[in-house]
Amino acid sequence: MNQDSQERHQAYWRANTKLIITLLLIWAFVSLGCGILLVPVLNNISLGNVPLGFWFAQQGSIYVFVILIFVYAHQMDKLDRKYNINRRD
């Protein structure tokens, strides 16, 4: 592995870990935060006919989970291209 390619790889890895940390913070916020720790507060607000904290715990967080994974896959496609990480397709 030459110098240039090594630097490119390290930059790619840094960008990847930064993206992972950002997405995991959102993941923890909606599930552990809105779904558990903040429930007593959020339940004072209603979504339709159900308390908001309850909704986050039973449906809302799951929607966010699905979105997070597709966002990650899509952003990684961009990083793969940007740092010219060869793919077999």
Place this chain on the structure above:
Amino acid sequence: MSVEVWTTIFVLISFILYLYIGWSSRVRDSKGFYVAGQGVPSLANGAATAADWMSAASFISMAGLISFLGYDGSIYLMGWTGGYVLLALLLAPYLRKFGKYTVPDFVGDRYYSNIARLVAVVAAIFVSLTYVAGQMRGVGIVFSRFLQVNIETGVVIGMVIVGFFAVLGGMKGITWTQVAQYVVLIFAFLIPAIAISLLLTGNPIPQVSFPFGDIIPKLNQIQTDLGFQEYTQPFVNKSMLDVLFITIALMVGTAGLPHVIVRFYTVPDVRAARYSAGWALLFIALLYTTAPALASFARYNLITTLHDQPIQEVRQLDWANKWEQTGLLAFDDKNQDGRFQLTPDPETNEITIDRDIIVLSTPEVAKLAPWVIALVAAGGLAAALSTASGLLLVISSSVAHDVYYRMINPGASESLRVMVGRIMVGFAIAIAGYFGVNPPGFVAQVVAFAFGLAAASFFPVIILGVFDKRTNREGAIAGMIVGLAFTMFYILGVKFYNMEPWFFGVSAEGIGTLGMILNFIVTFGVSRVTPPPPESVQRLVEELRTPGDEPPAIEEVGEEYLD
């Protein structure tokens, strides 16, 4: 036509379909047998993962659990879906890049140690065996309730079906039958849920009618009137800290379960692994966002149908009589007023409902057509069989691949390896069947084990194996042993020896979270004070971090890549 006739037809058709798929995807080489030739498209792998993951417990028991626990049931909803985010971001892409066949493969190679490999093998077998016993039991229950055959016969029929496609087709056969089983189980779950949603709220989409319909406020009112806590009231049965710990343990445990992880070895490349985790969770979310709606609707419906109704009317309900015969529904007019009352006090309560009947009885309670009831039976079987087959392959590959090929006889020929794999699948099925017929009394209790142990053993060493180059053999072995030993000690103590849950009241189900944290600390700490891993292993980690920089191995080059 009666429910029994419909059920027989549906079950037969679905079984013939599984057998046909199993026959047409039979394999001869070890790569096909263990990782489906690494040629499964990401969408198909998503569906297969969803079926693999959603067990008899998800299909039959979860909505029932939620309907009894109310808010506190959210631990299962978030816990069993949130793990996929961890899988997609932290594990799946790197394990796919690693490209071998099993989880112990990764642990053994990354930590250049057969001891680490062996610890991983033992954990994988234990976790999977615990899990599979429950699946075969689920098959037996569905057979006995809907087809009136006895549980033993049901288990044997299930064993034959799973055995056929798993022995012949290995991972490839399992994958494509799981895709079919996903389709069966999701229709079976959604159709009754949509019907009951339409019936109670006038809106057919459970994801919409749950927050915007009026059932939750009505249910809260009824619960309060009967003396229960409101349905949406948080932390009724469990403290906030316990809910937090259990949810994390289930999330991390999900991400560490070997039968889920190996599914990501079967896709063509790293990119497909990322997307297939997304598809998997999307397919799972279809059921998991429907379940809370079904749980509350079914509870509302059951209470209004049964509570304070005259005995003669209840006795005329065909489904109530049938469930009463199974012992899962019980009535007792204690105060002799000619009506049955549901109350929170066991002294005065006259209606006992087992949580397992919530999903299975919903179509009947909601007076849906007989074919819908039959479809639910076929769906329950699909859920149990798909999970069982995935688990059986993990058990088989742990012995045949990790122990026999990697440790005992590395010179084994291709055909010998596949043959040992097939024999081990057969062997694993026999054990699973035995546990299905003679369920050990502790099955329900040891399920906490599967997640706790997966969380406390695999998850930290895999993550650190990819994200921390300095983590070495000594750290990983010490971490896995400390994590496993602590979690086992706590669960065994609390479940069997009346130990006080001394860690701030955290229950056995949630202690895996602490085990995982201990594993992380020990692995990290021990690695820092012992020699760094060899140069070759550090290069391996570098390679794992980049999706496809070097040319694929020769046998992986299909025609589509040679342009």
